[in-house]
Structures are given as C-alpha cells and as structure tokens.
Amino acid sequence: MSDWADWDHIVKIDPDKTLVEGETFEDVAATGTDAIEVGGTTGMTEEKMARVVEACGKHDVPVYIEPSNPASVVHSDLHEGYLVPVVLNAGDVTWITGAHKEWARIDDGIDWSRTWTEGYIVMNPEASVASYTQADCDLEADDVAAYAEVAEHLLGQDIVYVEYSGTFGDPEIVEAAAATLDEATLFYGGGIHDYDSARTMAAVADTVVVGDLVHDEGVDAVRETVEGARDAQPAAPTGE
Numbered sequence: 001m002s003d004w005a006d007w008d009h010i011v012k013i014d015p016d017k018t019l020v021e022g023e024t025f026e027d028v029a030a031t032g033t034d035a036i037e038v039g040g041t042t043g044m045t046e047e048k049m050a051r052v053v054e055a056c057g058k059h060d061v062p063v064y065i066e067p068s069n070p071a072s073v074v075h076s077d078l079h080e081g082y083l084v085p086v087v088l089n090a091g092d093v094t095w096i097t098g099a100h101k102e103w104a105r106i107d108d109g110i111d112w113s114r115t116w117t118e119g120y121i122v123m124n125p126e127a128s129v130a131s132y133t134q135a136d137c138d139l140e141a142d143d144v145a146a147y148a149e150v151a152e153h154l155l156g157q158d159i160v161y162v163e164y165s166g167t168f169g170d171p172e173i174v175e176a177a178a179a180t181l182d183e184a185t186l187f188y189g190g191g192i193h194d195y196d197s198a199r200t201m202a203a204v205a206d207t208v209v210v211g212d213l214v215h216d217e218g219v220d221a222v223r224e225t226v227e228g229a230r231d232a233q234p235a236a237p238t239g240e
C-alpha cells in the first residue's frame with residue numbers, strides 16, 4: 001500500500017498548537033487536502049496526540065501519525081498508519097536509529113504492517129527540528145540530491161521529505177532531490193502560505209505539506225494552498 005503516491009497536499013497538525021478560533025478538525029478535513037499528518041517536535045504527549053487523532057480520524061481524509069518520540073505514539077483504528085521520521089542529516093544518531101530502537105524496545109504493540117519511514121532532510125537551521133536533531137543544514141543541491149538517492153536506493157525508503165519547517169525553501173534544491181528519485185514520493189514542507197507558494201513547490205515535489213498555516217491563519221488559507229498544489233499537477237491527457 002502506498003496511499004501517498006496520489007497525494008498532492010497534506011495538512012500537518014501539531015497537537016501542541018490550537019486551531020483558529022471557531023474552526024474544527026472537520027473544517028480542516030473539508031479543505032480538500034489529501035491527508036492529515038499529526039506530529040510536531042516539541043511539547044508532544046500521548047494525551048495530546050490521542051485527542052487530535054480522535055478528532056481528525058472521524059472524517060473522510062486519511063490520518064497518519066508522525067511521531068517525534070517513542071512516548072507520543074498512540075495506537076488506534078481511527079488512523080491509517082504511522083509515518084516515522086528518520087533524519088538523514090541528523091548530527092545525533094538518536095534521530096537516525098536510536099529513538100527507533102527505543103520504540104521497538106518499549107512498545108509491544110507496533111503494527112509494522114501500517115508503519116513506514118520518511119527520509120527527512122532538515123534544511124532550516126532555525127527550526128526546532130534542526131536543533132533537536134543537531135542537523136547539518138549546510139547542504140548544497142547535490143548533497144540534498146545524494147541524500148534523496150541514498151534514502152530511496154540504499155535504505156529503501158518510500159518517502160523522502162525535504163523539510164524547511166518555518167521557512168520557504170529553495171525550489172531548485174527540491175527539484176534536485178526530485179530528479180534523483182525513481183519510485184519514492186517526495187514530500188516538501190516549509191513556509192507554504194498561499195496559492196503561489198504551494199503551486200511553486202508542488203511543481204517540483206510530489207506532495208506539499210502545510211503546517212503552521214492551519215494553526216495561524218486557518219482553513220480558508222489552507223484551501224488556497226490545496227488549489228495551488230492541484231493546479232501544479234500535469235494536465236490529464238486529453239485523449240486525442
């Protein structure tokens with residue numbers, strides 16, 4: 001199974017943040033996004049995670065947990081599965097295999113048939129995820145492309161994630177990663193805030209991830225990014 005092969009757009013909900021006043025998770029699900037990921041770096045607890053998964057899982061959009069530490073993983077039938085980050089450019093091995101080993105050690109309930117990894121390449125040195133993982137963000141386009149190649153061809157990852165969390169990245173760098181991939185799906189996240197920014201990145205990545213916008217601006221702004229991501233897709237054949 002690889003649902004994400006058809007996704008243009010994901011909303012990422014951070015359980016440590018609130019929605020805009022008056023908006024609900026039902027409204028988020030109704031933006032036209034293809035999937036909801038639930039995850040964030042700091043302030044994550046099992047209880048917060050469970051509350052958001054429950055609220056999102058009732059609607060018609062697939063929900064995936066993106067755990068940031070082994071203690072915040074919850075198991076339920078309301079979500080489709082688990083997309084577990086492996087930070088390829090982390091400076092601390094905890095975020096490459098250490099936390100994963102701990103998860104396997106402490107959790108007897110892992111459903112491996114619903115678990116996949118995301119090969120993260122963390123690019124914004126100002127983001128909490130960069131300091132948390134001590135990522136080496138000093139990368140050129142060819143470094144990023146090489147990480148993407150390693151993720152797909154050496155590590156066998158189905159998803160490569162170019163992560164600029166909090167800031168809009170360089171489309172040429174994202175394109176360099178895209179160019180090396182054969183089958184793997186390329187996620188891009190960071191600073192998508194309107195139609196044009198979504199359209200620009202969706203033209204180079206397979207799937208764009210919108211995070212802060214849903215918490216800061218709300219569902220109308222998110223809907224515009226869905227439109228941008230859709231309009232970046234190649235037109236369907238006309239059947240001539």
Ligand SMILES: CC(C)=CCC/C(C)=C/CC/C(C)=C/CC/C(C)=C/COP(=O)(O)OP(=O)(O)O
Nearest residue numbers: 040041042067069070085099100127128129165
């Ligand atoms: C093995 C298990 C179950 C967990 C470990 C998973 C790993 C390696 C986590 C590393 C951190 C990571 C990649 C988290 C994913 C979510 C993410 C990138 C959130 C965005 O982070 P920021 O935007 O920097 O943080 P805030 O928005 O919380 O400030």
Ligand SMILES: O=P(O)(O)OC[C@@H](O)CO
Nearest residue numbers: 165166189190191211212
């Ligand atoms: O919050 P933003 O900047 O939209 O980033 C989205 C996502 O890539 C964060 O993990």
Ligand SMILES: [Mg+2]
Nearest residue numbers: 165166211212
């Ligand atoms: Mg963030």
